[in-house]
Amino acid sequence: MAVCGTPTGYAGGVLREAVHFPPVPSLPKSSPKMTGTHFFVLLVISLSCLWENVGTTPENPHLSYDFLYNEGISMYNENNWEKCVENLEDALRDWHWWRENLAKCREDCHNDTGNMSLLSEKLQEQDRFFEKTVRTTLCIVKCKKTVFGSRMDRVVESNVEEDFDMRKPYDYLQLCYFKLDKMKEAADAAATVLVAQPEHEVMQSNLRYYIGEGGVDIADVVNRELQEYGSEYLKGTVAYNNEDYALTIEHMEKSLGLYFKADQECRRLCENSIEQKILEDFVMTIANQYTYTIRCKRRCNRAHGNLLGETIQNFLASYFNYLQFSYYQEDNIKKACEAVASSLLLDPEDPIQQRNKQYYLSSEGVTEDMFVPRESVVAYKERMDYERELIEFIELNFVFLDDDVLEDIELEDDVTYTSDTPKNKKAKSLVQQISEKAKTLRKRAVDQYKTVSQMGIRVSMTDEELGGPERMVADGFASPVECQILTALTKMTSVEGDGYKKNSSPHTPAENFQGMTLGRTGLMVHNRLIEKEVLELILDLTSHCRDYLERYFNLLTPLYFSFTHLVCRTARPEKAANRSSLDMSHEVHVDNCILQNDGNCLRVPPAYVFRDYSAILYLNQEFEGGEFIFTHDQTGSSYESIIKPKCGRMVGFSAGPKNPHGVLPVHKGSRCAIGMWFTHDKRFKEVERTMAETLLQKLQNGEM
Numbered sequence: 031m032a033v034c035g036t037p038t039g040y041a042g043g044v045l046r047e048a049v050h051f052p053p054v055p056s057l058p059k060s061s062p063k064m065t066g067t068h069f070f071v072l073l074v075i076s077l078s079c080l081w082e083n084v085g086t087t088p089e090n091p092h093l094s095y096d097f098l099y100n101e102g103i104s105m106y107n108e109n110n111w112e113k114c115v116e117n118l119e120d121a122l123r124d125w126h127w128w129r130e131n132l133a134k135c136r137e138d139c140h141n142d143t144g145n146m147s148l149l150s151e152k153l154q155e156q157d158r159f160f161e162k163t164v165r166t167t168l169c170i171v172k173c174k175k176t177v178f179g180s181r182m183d184r185v186v187e188s189n190v191e192e193d194f195d196m197r198k199p200y201d202y203l204q205l206c207y208f209k210l211d212k213m214k215e216a217a218d219a220a221a222t223v224l225v226a227q228p229e230h231e232v233m234q235s236n237l238r239y240y241i242g243e244g245g246v247d248i249a250d251v252v253n254r255e256l257q258e259y260g261s262e263y264l265k266g267t268v269a270y271n272n273e274d275y276a277l278t279i280e281h282m283e284k285s286l287g288l289y290f291k292a293d294q295e296c297r298r299l300c301e302n303s304i305e306q307k308i309l310e311d312f313v314m315t316i317a318n319q320y321t322y323t324i325r326c327k328r329r330c331n332r333a334h335g336n337l338l339g340e341t342i343q344n345f346l347a348s349y350f351n352y353l354q355f356s357y358y359q360e361d362n363i364k365k366a367c368e369a370v371a372s373s374l375l376l377d378p379e380d381p382i383q384q385r386n387k388q389y390y391l392s393s394e395g396v397t398e399d400m401f402v403p404r405e406s407v408v409a410y411k412e413r414m415d416y417e418r419e420l421i422e423f424i425e426l427n428f429v430f431l432d433d434d435v436l437e438d439i440e441l442e443d444d445v446t447y448t449s450d451t452p453k454n455k456k457a458k459s460l461v462q463q464i465s466e467k468a469k470t471l472r473k474r475a476v477d478q479y480k481t482v483s484q485m486g487i488r489v490s491m492t493d494e495e496l497g498g499p500e501r502m503v504a505d506g507f508a509s510p511v512e513c514q515i516l517t518a519l520t521k522m523t524s525v526e527g528d529g530y531k532k533n534s535s536p537h538t539p540a541e542n543f544q545g546m547t548l549g550r551t552g553l554m555v556h557n558r559l560i561e562k563e564v565l566e567l568i569l570d571l572t573s574h575c576r577d578y579l580e581r582y583f584n585l586l587t588p589l590y591f592s593f594t595h596l597v598c599r600t601a602r603p604e605k606a607a608n609r610s611s612l613d614m615s616h617e618v619h620v621d622n623c624i625l626q627n628d629g630n631c632l633r634v635p636p637a638y639v640f641r642d643y644s645a646i647l648y649l650n651q652e653f654e655g656g657e658f659i660f661t662h663d664q665t666g667s668s669y670e671s672i673i674k675p676k677c678g679r680m681v682g683f684s685a686g687p688k689n690p691h692g693v694l695p696v697h698k699g700s701r702c703a704i705g706m707w708f709t710h711d712k713r714f715k716e717v718e719r720t721m722a723e724t725l726l727q728k729l730q731n732g733e734m
Contacts, residue, residue: 095124096186099199106202114206118199125194129299131177136298139169197226197255204236213244222254228339229731253338259288260337266352275356282356286349290406293330300326321424324417325557331414346410347376354386364400366390371401375411421558487578490679497670498660500684502582505676508571513649513677516571517702519564520546520596520649537616540605541696546596549718552725562729565722568596572706575645579682579708583643589708591716592641599656599693600700609695616693618661621685621707629663631687638707640714645682645706648675653699661690675701 102117143166150157174182193199204219217240223233240246256264266281300323335345342348354369367390373383390396403411491503508516521544536543551568554560576589599615622641623631633639646658651674658673658681672694673681683689685707693701709715 093120093124094181094184094186095121095128095194096190098124099190099193102199102202106206109209111206111209115203115210118203118206122199128178130295132174133295133298135170135173135177136301137294139166139173140298142169195226197223200254201233204233208236208240208244213240213246214250216240217244217246217251218254221251225253225255225336225339256337257288257292259285259292259334261285262288263349264337270352270356275359278352278356279360282349282352289334289346289349290410292334293410296330296333297327300330321421321557324421328414328417328421344377344380346407347373347380350376350407351380351383354383363390363393363396367396367400368402368404372403372407374401375403375407424557489582491671491673495671496660496673499688500583501660501671501689502682503673503679504578504582504682505679507575507578507647507680508649508678510677512567512571515564515567516596516704517598517649517700519560520544520598520702521700538613538695540602540609540613541615542600542602544598544600547718548594548716548722551596552718552722555729556725562726565726568594568704569719569722569726571647572704575647575680575682575706576708578680579643579645582682583684587710589643589710590712590714591706591719592638592709592714593705593707593716594719595705596702597705598700598702599696601653601655601696601698603698606697609697611695613695614692615656615696615701618659618663618690618692620687620690623687625663625687625690640709640711641685641707642710643682643708644685645680645708647704647706648679648681649677649702649704650700651676653696653701655695655697656701657694659692659694661692663690675703 098117098121102114102121105111105113105117143162146165148158148161148165150161171182178184200219200222204216204223207213207216207219217237220233220237220240224230224237227233237251241248241251253260262281262285266278266285269275269277269281331345332341335342350369350373354366354373357363357366357369367387370383370387370390373380374387377383387401390400391398487504487506489502489504491501493499493501496503548565548568551560551565555562555565572591572594576591579585580589619625620631620637621644622637622639623633624637625631656675658675660670660683662668662670673679683691
């Protein structure tokens with residue numbers, strides 16, 4: 031290919047010195063808007079300075095950043111602006127100090143352990159691995175004890191950690207500084223929030239106010255959380271725009287070294303614990319923790335590319351885009367070729383660098399063997415490729431299904447599998463179909479939103495027909511496709527027992543009991559095993575059920591979810607022949623008290639005394655048995671009513687002693703449903719539901 035001219039310089043990713051603000055509503059000239067709550071908006075500004083606010087030690091090691099942060103918020107609410115600033119600034123200093131030292135402890139200990147002699151030197155690899163792990167743990171414990179003292183085991187609430195990651199302390203600071211008439215500090219704080227929350231409409235308006243009415247020069251505004259590698263990178267782009275290529279090289283090379291250091295620190299900070307259920311095999315616990323850690327580490331690269339509120343795509347490759355042209359201008363062709371090779375290793379489809387390589391190869395004295403990427407880049411790329419392949423392996427293989435379950439699930443008639451089709455490949459295909467169908471349903475729901483009254487829900491049995499007070503049965507809460515999706519999902523991805531005895535029902539050994547909580551569903555969405563639309567579907571359907579119960583029973587106080595459980599009860603064929611008629615799928619019980627033989631119901635633990643109402647949304651009817659019953663008493667010898675499950679049918683009732691109920695034996699197939707329990711007491715709100723809703727919000731805002 032004939033190549034002429036000169037190599038192409040980097041233009042598409044050059045950061046501009048400044049940009050215009052998007053139009054926003056005008057502000058009152060007296061003050062910026064108050065920001066007790068937080069919203070999201072896009073803003074990119076010129077921030078080219080590094081704020082030096084990190085000390086080597088906290089001023090008072092007993093005051094942790096979470097305590098200081100909460101104190102700052104209290105002062106904010108009390109309009110004590112000086113104390114607000116004092117506490118929040120101390121909190122930020124301590125937060126930086128804590129993170130830097132925690133990452134340093136972990137990094138130093140990993141390095142030290144790698145160099146020491148082991149007792150297991152001549153033993154198997156797994157012995158050496160676990161001994162290194164033990165020694166590294168001991169080193170980290172000693173380091174944390176030395177650095178943090180009595181604070182080493184302090185647990186900071188997750189919502190506080192999220193607030194710091196989202197720069198919310200600066201949200202409070204910007205207004206406190208404004209109240210103290212410190213416009214420059216207020217502008218810096220507002221700009222810092224916008225880098226982490228580039229959709230924050232109120233903060234954009236406030237920053238405009240500080241620059242316009244407050245007299246702050248935009249060129250002086252800084253991102254206080256800009257790390258040193260980012261500061262050097264921005265200085266390099268300024269030098270590049272000024273065609274000072276020697277200075278560009280100086281700043282970019284320095285930034286590149288600092289980038290790898292920042293990346294390693296970010297990865298070490300990912301090595302935190304996660305909440306897990308107790309598993310029988312501790313290796314499973316390690317694998318779960320390791321998977322969580324890898325996913326966190328892989329987000330570091332994207333986070334590092336956000337310098338000014340906008341993520342630079344292929345951020346690491348962008349260094350070499352600047353460097354190749356700068357080295358060319360400085361007549362260092364060898365380094366220019368190295369930069370081209372490094373860039374292409376990270377971004378093989380980059381047409382500019384492909385063209386540049388051809389240009390250099392057409393030059394005198396340039397050969398193919400000069401295009402060798404840097405060792406640091408090769409190591410980085412190999413690690414990222416390995417982690418990506420491992421995550422793909424996990425997503426493909428960690429869907430455990432029995433052959434009979436696979437045969438029972440058919441989402442598409444035109445999808446066929448042979449006896450040679452690997453089980454995990456079929457499982458992966460079915461999970462993808464579930465996600466795609468859920469996406470289609472979600473789009474349809476958004477395009478044609480319906481209220482509960484418009485969904486075609488109809489009451490099929492009243493309390494009179496059901497033989498007791500505060501009972502109802504209604505149909506139409508879910509479509510056949512929605513039922514199919516959630517039935518398949520529960521069969522494929524639930525856990526045997528889900529907290530109960532493994533491989534059986536907690537109520538009868540004649541059935542298997544598979545369950546999935548919202549927490550597990552959220553974890554699967556977080557780990558990219560299923561799409562977020564599946565979780566949205568579950569939350570939507572159950573919310574409609576709750577809303578309908580409130581209206582039907584004319585409740586004056588709201589219902590809060592206390593627990594949501596997707597459940598399949600599956601008959602065990604080998605147990606069917608000798609199964610007693612008294613062997614219930616779920617014995618007769620009451621949901622908020624312990625039913626006694628004499629008819630009394632004790633509202634004492636372990637009963638869930640806070641539960642006020644209950645509901646079951648059925649997902650299928652292709653099974654035998656499994657009818658829901660209301661009974662006269664605990665014995666279940668006589669029924670007040672029998673409800674046969676079907677897709678979209680909901681049974682709702684008050685959770686007290688007036689409504690003893692149970693489930694008749696499932697004789698054949700799987701009976702799948704969503705169990706919902708509600709409370710009027712806000713203290714007992716379902717934590718996993720809140721977590722799932724928070725996860726969806728973050729995904730919708732592009733924060734994950």
